[in-house]
Amino acid sequence: xxAIIDYDAGNIRSVEKAVESMGFETALTRxxxxxxxxxxxxxxxxxxxxxAMKLLNSYGLTEVIREVATxxxxxxxxxxxxxxxxxxxxxSPGVEGLGxxxxxxxxxxxxNGLKVPNIGxxxxxxxxxxxxxxxxENGAFVYFVHSYYCAAEERDIVKAEIDYNVTVDxxxxxxxxxxxxxxxxxxxxxxLKILKNFLKV
Numbered sequence: 122x123x124a125i126i127d128y129d130a131g132n133i134r135s136v137e138k139a140v141e142s143m144g145f146e147t148a149l150t151r152x153x154x155x156x157x158x159x160x161x162x163x164x165x166x167x168x169x170x171x172x173a174m175k176l177l178n179s180y181g182l183t184e185v186i187r188e189v190a191t192x193x194x195x196x197x198x199x200x201x202x203x204x205x206x207x208x209x210x211x212x213s214p215g216v217e218g219l220g221x222x223x224x225x226x227x228x229x230x231x232x233n234g235l236k237v238p239n240i241g242x243x244x245x246x247x248x249x250x251x252x253x254x255x256x257x258e259n260g261a262f263v264y265f266v267h268s269y270y271c272a273a274e275e276r277d278i279v280k281a282e283i284d285y286n287v288t289v290d291x292x293x294x295x296x297x298x299x300x301x302x303x304x305x306x307x308x309x310x311x312x313l314k315i316l317k318n319f320l321k322v
Contacts, residue, residue, distance in 0.1 A: 122146045123320065124159035126186070128176045130201060131167035132304065139306035143317055149182045155212075162189050166201030167266070170226060171213030173201055183219065190221050193297045195322045202299035203293070204234050204271055212269050214267075221298055224273040238268040243283045243291075243303070251280025253301070253318050263301075263308040263315075273300060277307055311316045 127133055127149045139161070148155055150233050155160055164186065166173055177183045189196050198206045207218045210226035215249050217224075229237045242262045247254045270289040273279055273301045281292035281301075299319055305312035 122148055122159050122320045123161045125149050125163045126156065126166065126182060127151050128166075128173070128180055128182055130165065130166060130176060132165050132200065132306070135206060135294055135304075136165045136199065139313060139316055140320070143313065145320060151182055153181070153185045156185055157188060157194070159194065161195045161197070161322070162186075162253065164198045164202035164205065166199065168201055169212060170210035170218070170269070171216040173205055174213070174216050174218060177205070177219075182232060182269065183308065186219055187221065190296075190298055193280055195297050195319065196299065197301055197319050198300035199306070200267060200302060200304055203302050204269060206293075206298065206300055207271055207273075207277055210269060222271075222273060222278070222293060222300075223293060223298065226269045226271050227287075229270055229289070231267055233286055235286050237306065238266060239285050239289075240266050243285065245257045245283060245291055245303075246270075247281045247283040249280050252263060252291060253292060253294065253299055253315050254280060255318050257311060257314055257318075261311045263303040263305065265291075265303045267302055273298075313319050
């Protein structure tokens with residue numbers, strides 16, 4: 122069973138449909154025991170960092186997600202879900218993230234004719250042999266919607282990047298923790314392959 126954490130932060134139904142389309146049972150839940158019984162856990166999300174952390178805290182999910190990491194249950198953060206894994210964000214000064222990944226979330230700089238937010242398809246530069254990208258060619262296109270980007274301190278955990286006025290950590294992997302700044306559930310066959318690779322872990 123795949124637990125999709127429901128904390129009122131958007132794009133949950135599209136993730137659910139994508140996972141179910143591959144034949145996996147899902148549970149949209151904020152129940153601790155259900156999450157900790159799951160074979161895989163997905164933390165989706167769109168919106169603001171501070172608002173999302175407030176919701177996670179109010180539902181008692183912050184410690185549950187940390188326990189998922191401690192128990193080595195495969196965990197996938199998507200879009201805002203990736204950012205929440207980090208320690209802090211320029212979007213919400215003074216708000217602590219989950220702190221599972223060392224580093225911070227920063228505002229994408231404007232300029233060079235590139236608009237912020239970054240909305241649309243971008244080509245990935247894969248690196249460091251990420252398990253999510255097994256069988257996926259370097260340069261594959263995936264779909265992004267974001268104004269902030271993650272900057273991981275440990276560069277070897279970065280498995281894909283894009284260049285958008287700055288080097289954006291498009292995907293990270295550390296032990297049982299995986300994350301994508303892009304939306305695999307909206308990234309056609311490439312995105313479904315990435316989700317399938319996660320669900321095989």
